[in-house]
Amino acid sequence: KYAKVYYKTVKGHLNSIYNAMLRRCNPTNREAYTYYYGVKVKINKEEFLNWTLNQSDYLDIYKKWKSKNFDRTLSPSIDRIDSDLHYSLDNMRWLAWGEHATLTNNKRWGNIDACA
Numbered sequence: 001k002y003a004k005v006y007y008k009t010v011k012g013h014l015n016s017i018y019n020a021m022l023r024r025c026n027p028t029n030r031e032a033y034t035y036y037y038g039v040k041v042k043i044n045k046e047e048f049l050n051w052t053l054n055q056s057d058y059l060d061i062y063k064k065w066k067s068k069n070f071d072r073t074l075s076p077s078i079d080r081i082d083s084d085l086h087y088s089l090d091n092m093r094w095l096a097w098g099e100h101a102t103l104t105n106n107k108r109w110g111n112i113d114a115c116a
Contacts, residue, residue: 042088073098
């Protein structure tokens with residue numbers, strides 16, 4: 001139960017996101033590595049936290065997520081702007097999870113018009 005409560009705090013959520021980035025890029029995670037082959041996390045956790053806490057997009061999305069009782073589709077989600085590049089400060093942005101999932105699926109399955 002504590003983990004669920006912690007995850008919903010800014011610090012808990014950001015630690016979870018950063019750790020998920022590392023897991024996705026780990027070659028032992030075969031399922032995720034199919035989509036993340038060769039992708040690296042080019043920032044450390046402190047840089048990630050500092051960058052995020054200065055992003056109004058993250059803070060706005062987080063507040064909306066919290067105000068809507070932590071609806072998963074509204075959860076802040078990190079997006080690599082160019083999915084062929086690494087996780088780096090100049091290639092990341094925050095989106096709501098539902099928006100990010102739709103964008104990713106459209107790119108993956110070729111519905112490019114829906115991405116514009």
